[in-house]
Amino acid sequence: MKTIKGPAIFLAQYMGDEPPFDNIETAAKWASGLGFKGLQIPTWDRAAIDLELATTSQSYCDDYRAMLASHGVEATELSTHLQGQLVAVHPAYDQMFDGFAPEAVRGNPAARTEWAVDQVKKSLTASKNLGLTASVTFSGALAWPYFYPWPQRPAGLVEEAFAELGRRWKPILDHAEDCGIDLCYEIHPGEDLHDGATWERFLDEVDGHARANILYDPSHFVLQALDYLAFIDLYHDRIKMFHVKDAELRCDGRVGVYGGYLPWGDRAGRFRSLGDGQTDFNGIFTLLAKYDFPGWAVLEWECAYKDNQIGAAEGAKFIADHIIEAAASSFDDFAASGIDHAMNRSVLGLE
Numbered sequence: 001m002k003t004i005k006g007p008a009i010f011l012a013q014y015m016g017d018e019p020p021f022d023n024i025e026t027a028a029k030w031a032s033g034l035g036f037k038g039l040q041i042p043t044w045d046r047a048a049i050d051l052e053l054a055t056t057s058q059s060y061c062d063d064y065r066a067m068l069a070s071h072g073v074e075a076t077e078l079s080t081h082l083q084g085q086l087v088a089v090h091p092a093y094d095q096m097f098d099g100f101a102p103e104a105v106r107g108n109p110a111a112r113t114e115w116a117v118d119q120v121k122k123s124l125t126a127s128k129n130l131g132l133t134a135s136v137t138f139s140g141a142l143a144w145p146y147f148y149p150w151p152q153r154p155a156g157l158v159e160e161a162f163a164e165l166g167r168r169w170k171p172i173l174d175h176a177e178d179c180g181i182d183l184c185y186e187i188h189p190g191e192d193l194h195d196g197a198t199w200e201r202f203l204d205e206v207d208g209h210a211r212a213n214i215l216y217d218p219s220h221f222v223l224q225a226l227d228y229l230a231f232i233d234l235y236h237d238r239i240k241m242f243h244v245k246d247a248e249l250r251c252d253g254r255v256g257v258y259g260g261y262l263p264w265g266d267r268a269g270r271f272r273s274l275g276d277g278q279t280d281f282n283g284i285f286t287l288l289a290k291y292d293f294p295g296w297a298v299l300e301w302e303c304a305y306k307d308n309q310i311g312a313a314e315g316a317k318f319i320a321d322h323i324i325e326a327a328a329s330s331f332d333d334f335a336a337s338g339i340d341h342a343m344n345r346s347v348l349g350l351e
Contacts, residue, residue: 001289001326006297007319008038008076010243013301013308015045024048024064028071035316038076039068040136040298043123044083044100051119054126061129075130076296077241080123080137081186086116087168088140088192117168120183121175128179134240134295135176136184136215139165139193139202147194158201165192166205169212176211184241186215195226196234203238213240217300218279219247223269225257229283236291243300244319246277264304271302273311274318281322289324297323 009031011021020026024039024047031039043051053060068074082100089097089109098106105111120137127135143161146153176183185193185202193199199214206212216239221228232239251257251268259267271277285297299315301308345351 002292002294003326004285004288004293004297004323005295006038006323007036007316008040008296008298009036009312009315010040010079010298010300011048012042012079012081014312015042015048022047025067025071028068028073032072034313035320037073038296038298039073040076040079042079042081043119043126049078051122051126054129055122058129061126065130075132076298077132078123078127078130078135080120080135083116083119084137085140086112087120088142088165090142090145092145117172120172124176124179124181124183127181132181134182134184134213136186136241138188139169139185139191141190141192143192144190161192162201162205165202170206170209173206173209173211181211182213182240183211184213184215186217186243188217188220189224194220195224196231199235214238215241215243217243217245218284219245219271222247222249222277222279223257225249229280229287232284232287232291236287239293241295242288242293242297244274244281244297244315245300245302246272246274246279248272248277270304273301273303273306274299274315276303276306285322285324289326
């Protein structure tokens with residue numbers, strides 16, 4: 001068995017205009033002080049990384065790694081959640097998602113998509129330059145407005161949406177192969193890839209591409225009432241990244257999984273800081289250890305109630321306490337009989 005690496009933290013919910021989150025070096029020092037060993041880097045934030053330089057300059061990447069190491073941390077993966085979202089956008093969301101893109105391509109969906117594809121490819125190249133093995137993104141969504149079949153969906157609508165999704169992502173996955181990077185899709189409501197069935201449909205469209213993999217985040221499955229432990233059993237060979245995020249689903253006579261358009265704090269399903277929700281992390285860490293998960297346990301803080309810095313401090317210890325150190329030997333080795341092949345045949349009555 002492998003020992004999961006960690007704890008690490010995703011900086012997307014922390015970077016901002018105020019110290020220590022206004023530049024990567026002070027953010028790294030802050031994270032290290034809490035006990036984190038790794039940082040997942042949001043590539044859309046220039047304060048976190050200069051993606052253009054990381055794509056074109058090996059010396060920049062070498063200096064970046066050395067700077068992080070000087071604070072006792074390392075980059076775990078690069079994230080293109082916002083750019084990946086823009087690879088595929090249904091027109092109903094055009095105006096809202098334009099804010100994820102630079103002004104030059106806003107109001108121009110085709111140019112925005114071209115920009116987004118280039119961004120994800122650049123992140124893969126930068127990941128290679130940084131010596132990483134995986135990167136996380138969103139799939140985007142063309143069919144999401146039709147997830148509930150009322151009115152009845154036109155025949156072939158979903159099939160064409162996923163065929164187009166595959167056509168857009170296949171060249172990016174080919175670039176991931178060239179870079180030696182696993183591109184991990186966070187399976188997430190709001191994306192066309194939001195559960196096991198949609199993941200399988202997408203994988204078929206990209207011909208089972210070896211670089212198409214999964215970021216596993218159980219919180220998004222808690223909110224769908226999906227069996228998140230069975231998900232690991234089903235798809236463990238494709239799970240290459242892990243967000244440690246808690247959630248709870250407390251449906252009542254008024255509100256269920258769809259949430260009633262309520263704010264997060266009032267929904268039946270809501271994200272919580274680690275340990276405050278319903279997620280069985282003992283079960284998750286055990287299964288990931290069983291299947292030799294190769295990556296990092298990365299805190300993604302999202303909570304309807306608790307302050308994010310408190311969530312980070314508590315989360316570092318929570319993850320550290322849940323990481324299972326791989327056993328060097330079997331617990332019953334002390335009772336090994338030391339018998340050989342000939343003895344085995346004799347015991348079976350074959351000699």
